[in-house]
Every structure is written in structure tokens, then in C-alpha cells.
Amino acid sequence: xxxxxxxxxxxxxxxxxxxxxxxxxxxxxxxxxxxxxxxxxxxxxxxxxxxxxxxxxxxxxxxxxxxxxxxxxxxxxxxxxxxxxxxxxxxxxxxxxxxxxxxxxxxxxxxxxxxxxxxxxxxxxxxxxxxxxxxxxxxxxxxxxxxxxxxxxxxxxxxxxxxxxxxxxxxxxxxxxxxxxxxxxxxxxxxxxxxxxxxxxxxxxxxxxxxxxxxxxxxxxxxxxxxxxxxxxxxxxxxxxxxxxxxxxxxxxxxxxxxxxxxxxxxxxxxxxxxxxxxxxxxxxxxxxxxxxxxxxxxxxxxxxxxxxxxxxxxxxxxxxxxxxxxxxxxxxxxxxxxxxxxxxxxxxxxxxxxxxxxxxxxxxxxxxxxxxxxxxxxxxxxxxxxxxxxxxxxxxxxxxxxxxxxxxxxxxxxxxxxxxxxxxxxxxxxxxxxxxxxxxxxxxxxxxxxxxxxxxxxxxxxxxxxxxxxxxxxxxxxxxxxxxxxxxxxxxxxxxxxxxxxxxxxxxxxxxxxxxxxxxxxxxxxxxxxxxxxxxxxxx
Numbered sequence: 337x338x339x340x341x342x343x344x345x346x347x348x349x350x351x352x353x354x355x356x357x358x359x360x361x362x363x364x365x366x367x368x369x370x371x372x373x374x375x376x377x378x379x380x381x382x383x384x385x386x387x388x389x390x391x392x393x394x395x396x397x398x399x400x401x402x403x404x405x406x407x408x409x410x411x412x413x414x415x416x417x418x419x420x421x422x423x424x425x426x427x428x429x430x431x432x433x434x435x436x437x438x439x440x441x442x443x444x445x446x447x448x449x450x451x452x453x454x455x456x457x458x459x460x461x462x463x464x465x466x467x468x469x470x471x472x473x474x475x476x477x478x479x480x481x482x483x484x485x486x487x488x489x490x491x492x493x494x495x496x497x498x499x500x501x502x503x504x505x506x507x508x509x510x511x512x513x514x515x516x517x518x519x520x521x522x523x524x525x526x527x528x529x530x531x532x533x534x535x536x537x538x539x540x541x542x543x544x545x546x547x548x549x550x551x552x553x554x555x556x557x558x559x560x561x562x563x564x565x566x567x568x569x570x571x572x573x574x575x576x577x578x579x580x581x582x583x584x585x586x587x588x589x590x591x592x593x594x595x596x597x598x599x600x601x602x603x604x605x606x607x608x609x610x611x612x613x614x615x616x617x618x619x620x621x622x623x624x625x626x627x628x629x630x631x632x633x634x635x636x637x638x639x640x641x642x643x644x645x646x647x648x649x650x651x652x653x654x655x656x657x658x659x660x661x662x663x664x665x666x667x668x669x670x671x672x673x674x675x676x677x678x679x680x681x682x683x684x685x686x687x688x689x690x691x692x693x694x695x696x697x698x699x700x701x702x703x704x705x706x707x708x709x710x711x712x713x714x715x716x717x718x719x720x721x722x723x724x725x726x727x728x729x730x731x732x733x734x735x736x737x738x739x740x741x742x743x744x745x746x747x748x749x750x751x752x753x754x755x756x757x758x759x760x761x762x763x764x765x766x767x768x769x770x771x772x773x774x775x776x777x778x779x780x781x782x783x784x785x786x787x788x789x790x791x792x793x794x795x796x797x798x799x800x801x802x803x804x805x806x807x808x809x810x811x812x813x814x815x816x817x818x819x820x821x822x823x824x825x826x827x828x829x830x831x832x833x834x835x836x837x838x839x840x841x842x843x844x845x846x847x848x849x850x851x852x853x854x855x856x857x858x859x860x861x862x863x864x865x866x867x868x869x870x871x872x873x874x875x876x877x
Contacts, residue, residue, distance in 0.1 A: 472741070473735070475751050478754035478755070493792065512728035517649060518604070519653065520652050524653050524657070526538070526612055532613060541822070542606070549815050550588075550598060552811045553763070567590050600642045607647075608646050629654065670737060
């Protein structure tokens with residue numbers, strides 16, 4: 337048996353079990369392996385028994401299952417490895433043939449379970465679930481996406497509420513945070529494992545992860561919304577978006593202008609991948625690694641390119657990987673220094689009548705940058721405040737080093753926002769005409785300013801969240817699946833016309849399996865709500 341198992345939910349996890357005439361393989365990709373990527377609950381769970389540790393993980397395309405909430409009726413295949421015993425035992429639960437072979441379990445010995453909390457399940461086995469170590473970054477991403485929505489939505493529709501919410505400041509910090517986040521999480525699994533194959537895998541999947549939602553959004557606009565310029569040919573539908581991805585955000589007329597970030601996202605993601613490849617050659621040479629990272633950061637700083645943000649995130653990832661973040665956190669004054677950095681950069685960016693130094697500092701910084709700090713070589717159309725990066729990076733350091741902030745952003749509501757952040761970011765401008773009709777009706781119907789403000793904010797926010805959740809299954813999941821399938825083709829796995837036809841014909845089965853699992857999950861939620869504590873007690877017997 338050849339097994340490579342990653343126990344952290346934000347790492348690529350590859351499980352291979354080989355028997356005579358039977359080979360099964362499961363690959364789970366890093367949950368945070370893309371910007372504005374939907375957050376998915378990892379279905380990996382560790383199961384302890386006196387004989388060893390077992391890893392259970394779904395091999396279906398729906399990876400939203402998580403123990404102990406997964407329905408008990410789901411079938412499983414179990415591969416058990418016991419210490420001192422080279423034999424393997426394969427057992428199959430025939431309780432539900434439709435869901436058979438949905439799960440595969442690989443067990444391995446462990447001596448690290450003493451201090452790990454366990455959850456007892458109905459079969460008597462304690463299941464141990466570990467949340468993602470980077471779940472808080474999914475929450476931060478979701479918060480940044482909601483920030484973008486409020487910024488674009490309230491700025492012209494409710495200036496007074498917009499000023500109150502944003503402190504009457506020009507807070508263009510969401511995109512910088514997005515880009516720093518990308519640099520932080522894109523290659524975290526590869527840096528931990530040292531696997532160059534993971535980098536190649538990410539390079540292959542990345543364009544499909546970003547390009548497919550763009551094409552799907554164009555199709556939705558042409559068929560339903562009719563907001564942008566219509567697509568008149570396959571060239572405009574496929575070729576122009578490809579050139580757009582390489583064109584440093586020369587906006588497409590056939591899709592929302594908010595998609596401009598995807599071009600930078602793709603270009604600098606590749607920079608991160610290739611830089612990480614170089615860093616892996618110097619895993620034990622700190623001086624060389626940080627010389628490379630420092631030189632890259634200085635270059636992008638002098639040219640005031642968005643690459644500066646990506647490299648800054650990669651620096652955080654490398655510092656965390658080699659233990660320097662933990663050393664900093666163990667220093668007694670780290671929390672004071674982090675707080676001073678965060679609030680200090682906020683004060684510098686903040687414009688007010690008492691001390692007007694933000695513009696002066698910004699002008700001084702620009703004097704040392706190429707083309708007076710325009711965003712990128714030749715891009716004279718935008719001169720953002722140079723201090724915004726400082727504030728965004730300070731915010732990232734605060735989240736990186738504060739257990740309280742990590743706990744806060746790891747809460748379910750923020751992780752849900754992280755899951756829907758990509759569709760929300762792409763679709764929110766399309767909803768504004770519909771929301772304007774609703775807002776006009778509210779303003780005509782109600783005179784109370786407080787009630788009007790609440791109605792202008794709360795229902796539209798709930799609507800955009802619900803719509804973004806639906807679009808996960810239309811835009812997000814297909815792009816991930818196609819990227820993984822292309823990767824399998826490139827690596828010579830199932831490279832044939834027959835394999836493609838089999839994959840196409842299997843879509844119906846996988847859709848049926850996904851629907852069945854969601855029905856069971858929804859039924860369980862309804863039963864818990866209806867029966868309350870009594871059902872919870874029965875469910876955890």
C-alpha cells in the first residue's frame with residue numbers, strides 16, 4: 337500500500353489504497369488554494385481506536401460531508417492498518433448500495449491522540465475533527481467580499497449610511513487584503529510538504545479556477561441579465577477572456593468591471609508559484625530565501641505593482657512555515673507591537689481635520705516610486721493611496737498573530753461568507769438595478785430614517801448572500817471540477833476519449849449522490865430543529 341496522508345484540512349490530501357485488481361485514489365485540494373475560493377467543510381475525520389488512527393474521507397465529488405454530522409446510513413469502505421501487522425482488511429457496509437463506495441478509510445498507527453478531544457458516535461467510535469488551521473483566512477476573505485459589496489452598494493444609494501459605516505474615509509483596502517491573502521494561502525501546502533508536484537498541480541488548475549466562472553458569468557448575463565455588451569461569437573466568449581487573463585486587467589465589455597482583479601490574480605499567482613518553486617530549493621537556507629523574497633518585494637514596491645501584495649503574503653507564509661511567527665507570538669511584547677502597528681497605520685491612512693498628514697506621507701512615498709506610484713508600469717489611470725498597503729498588511733499581521741482574531745474569523749458566519757465570497761464578488765453589481773427598485777419602494781413607503789436604513793441594508797445583504805450561495809453550484813464547483821479533471825489528463829491519468837465519455841456519463845450519478853447527501857443533511861437539520869434536545873441526544877447516543 338502506498339499512502340500519502342495529510343491530516344490538516346487545508347492541505348492537499350492524497351490517499352491511495354492498492355489491492356489485487358483494486359486501486360482507489362482520492363485527492364483533496366487545499367481549501368484555500370485560490371483567491372475568493374469557496375470554503376468547503378473538509379470531510380476528513382480522524383477516528384481513534386486502541387489499534388491506531390483512521391482517516392475517513394469522501395471520494396465523491398461532493399466534499400461537503402463532515403463527521404459527526406454525516407448521515408449514518410452512508411456506506412463506507414474501510415482499510416485498516418494495525419501496528420505490527422502488515423496485513424490489510426477491507427470491509428464494506430452494504431446498508432445503502434446507492435451510496436456504496438462513497439467513502440474510503442485508511443488507518444495508520446498514532447501516538448498523538450492523548451490530548452485530542454474526541455466526539456463519541458453511535459457506533460461507539462470516538463471521532464476527532466480538526467478545523468482548518470487557515471479557516472480564519474476564509475472568514476477574513478468573506479468579510480472583505482462583504483466590504484466590497486457595501487462599498488459599491490451604499491456609496492451612491494445611501495451616502496449618509498455609507499459615511500457612517502466607513503468613517504467618512506476612502507477605505508480601498510478590500511482588494512489589497514484579497515491579494516495579500518492569495519500570497520499567504522496559495523502555496524502553503526507545497527511549502528509544508530516540499531512537493532514540487534503540488535506546485536505543478538496548482539499551476540495547471542489555476543487558470544480554469546479563474547477563467548471558467550468568468551465565462552459562465554458571461555453566459556448568464558447574455559441569457560438572463562442583459563446588463564453588459566452581448567457576446568456575439570465564440571471568440572468573444574472564449575478567446576477574449578483568455579487574453580484578458582494575460583492582459584493586466586484591460587476590462588472586458590461583456591462582463592462586470594469587478595472582474596478586473598482576476599487578471600492580476602492569475603498573473604501574480606504564477607509569480608507566487610514560481611517563486612515558491614525557487615524557495616523550495618533553499619528550505620534550510622533562511623538567508624537565501626529572504627534575500628529572494630526581499631528583492632522581489634522591493635522591485636514590486638518601487639514599481640508600485642500589485643505583485644507587492646502577493647509577495648508580502650508569501651513572506652508571511654514562509655515565516656509561518658519556518659516557525660518565525662510562533663517565535664514572534666511567544667515574545668512578551670508582540671501583542672503590543674502588533675496593536676501599535678495596526679492602529680498606527682490606521683491613523684496614518686485616516687484623514688481628519690486635526691492632523692492632515694496622510695496625503696503628505698503618500699506624496700513622499702510616491703516620490704521614490706516609478707512613475708510617481710502609478711499601479712504598474714504604464715498604468716497611469718490610477719494612483720491609489722500608498723498607505724493602504726501598510727494598513728492592509730498590518731491587518732494581516734494582526735490576524736496572523738492574534739488567537740482572538742483567528743477565533744473570531746473562524747466562526748460559522750464568516751466561513752460561510754468566505755465560501756460565497758467569489759460569486760458575491762462577481763455578481764453583486766448585477767443585482768443593483770433590482771435592489772434599486774426595492775430601495776425606491778422602501779423610501780416611498782417609510783418615513784422613519786432608521787427603519788429605512790435597516791431595510792436598505794439587511795434584506796439586500798441577505799438576498800445577495802442567498803444568490804451567491806446558489807451560484808456556488810453553477811460557477812464555483814464546475815471550475816474546481818474541470819481544473820482537477822484537466823490536471824488528471826496532464827498527468828496521464830485516464831487520458832483517453834473513453835475516459836472523457838465515462839466522466840461525462842458519470843455526471844448524473846454524481847449529481848444523484850450529491851442530492852441524496854444534501855437531502856439527508858437537510859432532513860437531519862429539520863429533525864434537530866423540530867425535536868430539539870431530544871433528537872440531539874438520540875443522534876449522539
